[in-house]
Amino acid sequence: MxxxxxxxxxxxxxxxxxxxxxxxxxxxxxxxxxxxxxxxxxxxxxxxxxxxxxxxxxxxxxxxxxxxxxxxxxxxxxxxxxxxxxxxxxxxxxxxxxxxxxxxxxxxxxxxxxxxxxxLQGLTAHYLTHSTHAVRAGDTVLVHAAAGGTGLLITQLAKLRGARVIGTVSTEEKERLAREAGADDVIRYDGFAGDSAGLAAAVRDRAGGTGVAAVYDGVGAATFDASLASLRPRGVLALFGQSSGAVPPVDPQRLNTAGSVFLTRPTLAHYxxxxxxxxxxxxxxxxxxxxxxxxxxxxxxxxxxxxxxxxxxxxxxxxxxxxxxx
Missing domain, CATH: 3.90.180.10 (Medium-chain alcohol dehydrogenases, catalytic domain)
Incomplete structure (x- = not known):
């Protein structure tokens, strides 16, 4: 063969x-x-x-x-x-x-x-939205790379569970796809190159100023800082991939100052x-x-x-x- x-x-x-x-x-x-x-x-x-x-x-x-x-x-x-x-x-x-x-x-x-x-991507989206942070009706969540294979599935599953979804994408075509999948709001992160604080501020603004209940981040190094700063107190950052590169070591004190938030690096095998x-x-x-x-x-x-x-x-x-x- x-x-x-x-x-x-x-x-x-x-x-x-x-x-x-x-x-x-x-x-x-x-x-x-x-x-x-x-x-x-x-x-x-x-x-x-x-x-x-x-x-x-x-x-x-x-x-x-x-x-x-x-x-x-x-x-x-x-x-x-x-x-x-x-x-x-x-x-x-x-x-x-x-x-x-x-x-x-x-x-x-x-x-x-x-x-x-x-x-693979669907089982990943399922454990993220049903177990890592079990989405509840009324939650607002952030999905990075929302027009990618996993992002489209996370968006749909989160919507089926009653969430409000904010997605990030890089192009107009990807914005259209994310919205078709159910994203309520879409941010073009190419407009925030190197500006993690600006991206986080845009997310928090669209989340009513309080931050999101969970961030589903498969991008990694390029989005991590913005992801952490986008969470509401006691929110969950699920870092499930690193398509832009690995995230450097993190001082646990950052989780405290971000609002007693939770950081997890999950993988499908354990779910x-x-x-x-x-x-x-x-x-x-x-x-x-x-x-x-x-x-x-x-x-x-x-x-x-x-x-x-x-x-x-x-x-x-x-x-x-x-x-x-x-």
């Missing part, structure tokens, strides 16, 4: 197509014929060396397809069943062996592309560690997709061989929504 194999970490050029042996399911595994793969910033971090990964490896942690074979000890899954997964490696390939207990069934009406586009929780979250998420209450926006489709171009477009912020390798 064909697979993208990274032999050494580096730029997009290290994403090279290779012929490799078809996978064989080990105990507790299934082999999935992959129909669509999500492209995520974690793929970029692993490819570039920002995250240490043993080489060679097949990147990609999110995909959807059909079960081709089942290993010993697997129950509840059968050949021909449609499944998806997130946070397990090997997705940039035509087939992958995946732990059976990390796959989730796809309901009727949810296609492979929808599943591959929503599982779906148990299979029961994985199935509950995925069922709730995919159910919303199935019912048409959650829109999944695919911003670009690339052949598997063009994974490098997909990475370039993602990191250059030339895209909106979710990118897929098909």
């Amino acid at each position: 064909r697979a993208i194999v990274i032999k050494e970490q580096g730029g997009p050029e290290v994403l090279t197509m290779s012929e490799v042996a078809d996978p064989v399911p080990g105990p507790g595994e299934v082999v999935v014929g992959i129909e669509a793969r999500g492209v995520n910033f974690i793929d970029v971090y692993q490819r570039s060396g920002a995250y240490t990964v043993d080489t060679p490896f097949v990147p990609g942690v999110e995909a959807a397809g059909t079960v081709l074979s089942v290993g010993d000890g697997v129950t509840g899954l059968a050949v021909g069943q449609r499944v998806g997964w997130a946070m397990r490696p090997g997705a940039y390939a035509e087939q992958a062996a995946v732990p059976a207990d990390r796959t989730v069934p796809l309901p009727d009406g949810v296609g492979f592309e929808q599943a591959a586009a929503v599982l 779906v560690a148990e299979r029961t929780e994985l199935l509950e979250r995925s069922a709730a998420l995919l159910g919303l997709v199935q019912d048409g209450r959650l829109e999944v926006r695919v911003g670009g489709r690339y052949p598997l061989a063009d994974a490098g171009r997909a990475h370039e477009d993602l990191t250059a912020r030339r895209t909106t929504g979710k990118l897929l390798l098909t």
Whole structure:
């Protein structure tokens, strides 16, 4: 079969197509014929060396397809069943062996592309809005990069829970997309380059002067100071990503002076560690997709061989929504 194999970490050029042996399911595994793969910033971090990964490896942690074979000890899954997964490696390939207990069934009406586009970012949006800070009716929350794949989903889920959403975006087109997803107010942060205090003041003004209940920040270094200053007393800053770079060490005293606020650096793995929780979250998420209450926006489709171009477009912020390798 064909697979993208990274032999050494580096730029997009290290994403090279290779012929490799078809996978064989080990105990507790299934082999999935992959129909669509999500492209995520974690793929970029692993490819570039920002995250240490043993080489060679097949990147990609999110995909959807059909079960081709089942290993010993697997129950509840059968050949021909449609499944998806997130946070397990090997997705940039035509087939992958995946732990059976990390796959989730796809309901009727949810296609492979929808599943591959929503599982990782959608489960992230779900735990952020339902657990990290469980949004309540009447909350005002701030969503950075509100027109990105995760931002659009956070915005929609927060609105479904009764929140008022303020989004930040960089272009007029992204402002339109954020508003279509339900954002009540949108701020163009490109007008506040290097002015964290100005951006925070704009957020607080739109939040009635008191600050927001929660900030969902997947951008990191470029927005952290503004995020912290945008919170109301005892608000929550959920720093779930670092697309602009890692945040430097923080003096805990800053949390005091900001209003006894809470700072967390969550990750999806800790919110779906148990299979029961994985199935509950995925069922709730995919159910919303199935019912048409959650829109999944695919911003670009690339052949598997063009994974490098997909990475370039993602990191250059030339895209909106979710990118897929098909």
